[in-house]
Amino acid sequence: MPPLRRLFGPMFITAGVLHFAIPKPFESIVPDYLPAHRELVQISGVVEIVAGAATMHPRTRRWGRLLSVATLIGVFPSNVNMALHPERHPVPGGRRTLIARLPLQGLLVLWARRAS
DSSP states (O other): OOOOHHHHHHHHHHHHHHHSHHHHHHHHHHHHSOHHHHHHHHHHHHHHHHHHHHHHHHTHHHHHHHHHHHHHHHTHHHHHHHHHOOGGGOOOOOOOOHHHHHHHHHHHHHHHHOOO
């Protein structure tokens, strides 16, 4: 497996662990219309850890791919929420940066599909 493909699982696991290590930034991007922000962040963190680990083993790779792709699609509303509320999420470049990063989610989906 090429090196870039091998990095997906560890990257996804790291992202999941960060949901527990520094939950506040993740909670802040959950859309207001969704309840239980902390619980949603914890659930998505667990799912990212499980999906990332699953992509790293041949017997669970296909399942891990599907779970990773579903997770990336499921958290996309949080990325849209950030772009809609740039005043809550100050980043260099402001709204333009937040909008420009939306297509990156599609690249992550492609990476998940190819990594597994």
